[in-house]
Amino acid sequence: xxxxxxxxxxxxxxxxxxxxxxxxxxxxxxxxxxxxxxxxxxxxxxxxxxxxxxxxxxxxxxxxxxxxxxxxxxxxxxxxxxxxxxxxxxxxxxxxxxxxxxxxxxxxxxxxxxxxxxxxxxxxxxxxxxxxxxxxxxxxxxxxxxxxxxxxxxxxxxxxxxxxxxxxxxxxxxxxxxxxxxxxxxxxxxxxxxxxxxxxxxxxxxxxxxxxxxxxxxxxxxxxxxxxxxxxxxxxxxxxxxxxxxxxxxxxxxxxxxxxxxxxxxxxxxxxxxxxxxxxxxxxxxxxxxxxxxxx
Numbered sequence: 001x002x003x004x005x006x007x008x009x010x011x012x013x014x015x016x017x018x019x020x021x022x023x024x025x026x027x028x029x030x031x032x033x034x035x036x037x038x039x040x041x042x043x044x045x046x047x048x049x050x051x052x053x054x055x056x057x058x059x060x061x062x063x064x065x066x067x068x069x070x071x072x073x074x075x076x077x078x079x080x081x082x083x084x085x086x087x088x089x090x091x092x093x094x095x096x097x098x099x100x101x102x103x104x105x106x107x108x109x110x111x112x113x114x115x116x117x118x119x120x121x122x123x124x125x126x127x128x129x130x131x132x133x134x135x136x137x138x139x140x141x142x143x144x145x146x147x148x149x150x151x152x153x154x155x156x157x158x159x160x161x162x163x164x165x166x167x168x169x170x171x172x173x174x175x176x177x178x179x180x181x182x183x184x185x186x187x188x189x190x191x192x193x194x195x196x197x198x199x200x201x202x203x204x205x206x207x208x209x210x211x212x213x214x215x216x217x218x219x220x221x222x223x224x225x226x227x228x229x230x231x232x233x234x235x236x237x238x239x240x241x242x243x244x245x246x247x248x249x250x251x252x253x254x255x256x257x258x259x260x261x262x263x264x265x266x267x268x269x270x271x272x273x274x275x276x277x278x279x280x281x282x283x284x285x286x287x288x289x290x291x292x293x294x295x296x
Contacts, residue, residue, distance in 0.1 A: 036260075038289030040282040041087025046266050047234025049180045049201045051146055053116040055267050056285060057090030058083050058278075059238065062271030065097030071273055073102055080106040082275045084114070086282060092238075092269040093140075094120035094151060095132060100139035112142060118202075118236075120151035120184065126168035133172055147202050147234075148172075149182035156189035159197035166199040180234065191215040195227040202234040207265065209258040210251075212242030222262060229264035237268035245277075249284070256281075256288040 040056035058080060060068050068076050080091070080103075091107070093099050100119070107115060119136050123129040133148060150165055162183075169181045182202030185191040194203060205225055206214045214221055229235050237259055246252050259265050272278045 036263075036289075038260075038286065038293060039087075040285040043089070044267050046147075046180070046236070047201065047229070048232035049147075049234050051116060051179055051234070053090035053146075053267050054088050056088055056282065057092050057116075057118075057236070057267060057269035058088060059269040059271035060091070060093045060099040060103060061097045062243075062273070065094075065099040067271060067273050068097075068099050068102055073105055075274075076102050077106040079272060079275055079278065083278055084110065086278075089114060090116045090118070090267065090269070092118045092236075094149075095136065096120070096122060096151065100136060104139065104141045108141075116146045117142065118147040118149065118182070119145055120149040120182075122151050124162070124165070126164045129165055130168055130172060133169075133177055137177065144176055145178050147180040147182045148178045149184050149202070149204055151184055153183055153185045153190040153194075154187055156193040158183075158185075158190050159193055163198075166197075170199060182234075182236075184238075185215060188216040188220075191221065191224055194224065195231065200233065202236060203228050204236045204238055205265075206239040207237045207259065207262075207268075208240055208242060208255050210242065210246075210255070212244070213239045222264070225262070226264050229266075235264055235266050237265045238270075240268050240270055249280070252281070253284050253288055256284050257291055260285075260288050260292050 040054065042055045043052045044055050045052060062068070091103055093103050117140065121129050121132040123132050133145070136145060137143065148169065150162055153162070155161065166181060169178065172178050173181060180201035181199060182204060183194065183197065183200050184204040185194060191205070205221065207218065207221055207225070208214065209218055211218055225235055240255055240259055241252055246255065259268060270281060
């Protein structure tokens, strides 16, 4: 029976990861799904970027990264290596999470082509975001970042206002420092305006069936997501479990079944405080995928 994780544990995280896994040098990955992803470790295609993260990504932004910093480097490294061992290859971080150094240490010695990494910048000036990017490369000790997001757009005019940033990031993309240009939005107006944005490859969206910590009602948010997805933008979901972890296992299963059933979410990221939480979610993704396939 899959491990049951209480809401309190999900909120606070566990300082001692259940089922400790010794660090080791094997990082097996599932083959890319030839149909629709049904397992968390299935490799998916992110829009038209050509990038191939796994369906499930490891978020490090729970409460601004405080969860990861709270459990400490040793437990975080154990968690991330456990994720890699189980076939996951997508790590989501950001400057504002203050987890770049933790991610670097956790991935030390892992071949760069074995993971997809996404980070984010709050900078609103071209020169500043390029300076941020150079700093991120050093902090993460990588030669390139797969996806760099303009973080937290808050106005409906952002597709025009942020065009100089997009142009600057296009130069960085040509130089091989990033593989994709992305954006995240906070609020209905910036989300609704997102399909109009040019030069954006990836959209990070807040989505779950309960309307928790989202930019609008689920049905309205999905309408916007579909427009972007149909246009070829890679769509990454977040807040799949809200910020609470939801009430119980059945609610988490229902949310994952909903996400997988939309057909317009390429992959999604969830933050974990323990290997037990990660294992439960991977079990739930597979269960939700099987339920969806059986109903088809």
